[in-house]
Amino acid sequence: MYNIQHKEVLSETNKLMVIEAPQIARKAKAGQFVIVRIDENGERIPLTIADFSQEEGTVTIIFQEVGKSTMKLGALEAGDGVADLVGPLGNPTEIENYGTVLCVGGGVGIAPVYPIARALKEAGNTVLGIIGARTRELLFWEEKMRSVCDELTVCTDDGTYGRMALVTQPIQEILTERSDVSRVWAIGPAIMMKFCARTTEPFDVPTIVSLNSIMVDGTGMCGACRVSIGGETKFVCVDGPEFDGHLVDWDLLLARQRIYLTAEQKAKEAWVEEHTCRATGG
């Protein structure tokens, strides 16, 4: 059992949890992920590490409740625990002093982009940041991002906070205005990463994305997470999770993310029904 030390409700659907895992915290690096299994019946959920502290011996995860498993996870409170926590998995971000870099986080993707921006800042880069979400409610960690970025643009799709824009608009502007950006990180929903990569391509700036494919073991055993990178099959868990965004076959990734949509919908409805009954029937 891994104890949940702290929980924050970032929005109705976005939750943050700080979990005690001293050994994982000791080895974790920006860009890596963990696998969480809530209980005996649970599935293995891959989540990118949002933060970690060697001193506290903790790992922070942020997730959006989209299906039964993330809803179950979101229903846990500080003091509860998860049955299993595995990590740190995947390859860490290649942190160097690149000069000027641009870090873009969309939706829950703001979480994994933060430790990367922090590590890049610590390595001496000038870090430009963009964070965006559909609406104000879904934005978080603006201050944390600001603390590691030299400039930060905040936007929402509906204009309820910051600029009314998709993250691709400020990316386009920044790359047009300045020629010193030598690398871009874009993390968020697959569709957002696809358009970020498409935006940076004409500028010929290397663009790193962190892929969130379906996984089971997360150690290269099953191949559920396979993606096509420049025409070659790769496993996100061991070859990634970061890849050159210009080489990713996005349509394949998007299709493979939807494999279990029908089954997941069924499980979610059953869970919601059961828990609504309990809440009203108690």
Added chain:
Amino acid sequence: MSIPRQPMPEQEASERRANFFEVAQGLTPEMAKQEAERCLQCKNAPCVAGCPVEVPIPEFILALRGGDVQEAARVLKSKNNLPAICGRVCPQESQCESVCTLGKRHEPVAIGRLERYVADWELGQGSIPPEKPEPTGKRVAVIGAGPAGLTCAADLAKMGHGVEVFESLHAPGGVLIYGIPEFRLPKEIVRAEVDYVRKLGVEIHLNAVVGKLYTIDELLEEHEFDAAFLGTGAGLPIFMRIPGVNLIGVYSANEFLTRVNLMKGYLFPDYDTPVLVGEKVAVIGAGNVAMDSARCALRIGTLQALERGEEPPEVHIVYRRSRQEVPAREEEVHHAEQEGIVFDFLTNPVEILGDDKGQVVGMRCIRMELGEPDASGRRRPIPIEGSEFDMHVHTVIMALGTRPNPIVFADSGGLERTQWGTVRANEATGQTTKHRVWAGGDIVTGAATVISAMGAGKQAAADIDRFLKADGGGKADGGGKADGGGKAE
């Protein structure tokens, strides 16, 4: 010989297609007694030499014949730490039973069935671990809680060493828990056998991915283990290099079996991990893993179809060679056939076909014929030009073998590997090219059997013990690796 070989009571094929309960139900006490009577008690005991862990077979059968099942269990466990598992999944027909003297004129003694009978009887009583030996003060890290690791750990613990096992998954057992299905090896049995290993004093760390959470060097230096054993198996799936392998509905056997067995996908949505089985399934390959995949697919598909009031699925094994070359155990092939699995021999996929949503809708295959024997001694399959045809399928499971997972090798300088990614190790001792590191099982041999992995774990344990008990053995020893050499003894 007047007593016939006792047949294994089995669940009817028509029934078991729709459940995950064990197919083979075990001998009754009367049957076991009868079968034990058949043993000739040969002085030279060829069966013992036929067993990779050298179980004193005539001795345990004699105890059983005399009605002392407890003693039979003690004899069995003196060499085999996991007999309830071996009694179920060992290929006895090509090991102990193949050299049984009785088998020359009649059918061999059903050694595997007797082993299972005795082991199950003991589990039913609650197994008693042997007395704890005097601690040696030495510590060994065993990496991987599969058949090789568990065996090595159990033997080392019996020798008095402190043993900690590091397992990457959330449950111990390796292939016994993620690969072999419930209907061949109930997970309750695996748990009970692992409990026995724990009772010996072995500590098992779960969710501990060596190579990520710790490296081999960190275990030896920072964590001060005196020796390490690598038994991480061959966990990396092989996909065919044909168009369409990434379509929705194409699984590696590893993923499919892990979803079904480890994650209990057949109990979805009570368990949270889904698994998809279409109306028509093709499993590529004809080893034991292919049989397991096909039979799991059949069961899940049948259960799902019953729920929807539809026809059960059609499950095919697609194999490029002929029936004679099938690598799976005869018993597995027989069970699969009984259950209605269709075998398409001399057939090889050349492309998997998808629709506009990326979902598998078919598989283009080519007919094969057999040519001259290849390096493996089996006749080489050759495609027959112009014989392509399309199969209508929705799910494709690739059971083409596996390779060692390289994760464990992160920062493990000095550990030599072969071109196939397996670890170079002394065949007799398991010693690797890295000081204080041994290896055994699929990580050395490539995909093989549970019992050969156990045999390797056992040999390595004996050699590690010699090394640790030798003067200067252990971490203080900076000398060469020869002190642990089995051949010098």
